[in-house]
Amino acid sequence: MDTNYSKYEELLTILKTSYTEEEIVDTLTSIVKRFHPDVWKEMIFSNPYYKSLFEDIKIDILNDLFNIKSNILKEIESIDKEIKNDTSNSSKFIQLKVECQLLLVEVDYKIDDLKSI
16 A cells, blocks of 8 residues: 555546546546545545445456465466476575565455445
């Protein structure tokens, strides 16, 4: 998740100046994907139009996150195979696996956050 508040402000400016539903949906999607719900939740739910778009956005983002999760799990499986086959580089593969597992935790956390809203 992004912690750059200036980027959030930039996206809010884009959102406020958007004229088409497509632009609004794209910008809202970027905000929801990039930032923790504590940052955007009030902004979205205080606006009836944004709130009405949120369910569709949520479904699309959850689908994207489940695909990412699936890809990370596949990558972990392939890393495990490499660790078994190539003991000379196992430390590099182990480090890569740890990084994938950390990404997986972050994706799971984001999925849980969105499901709870």
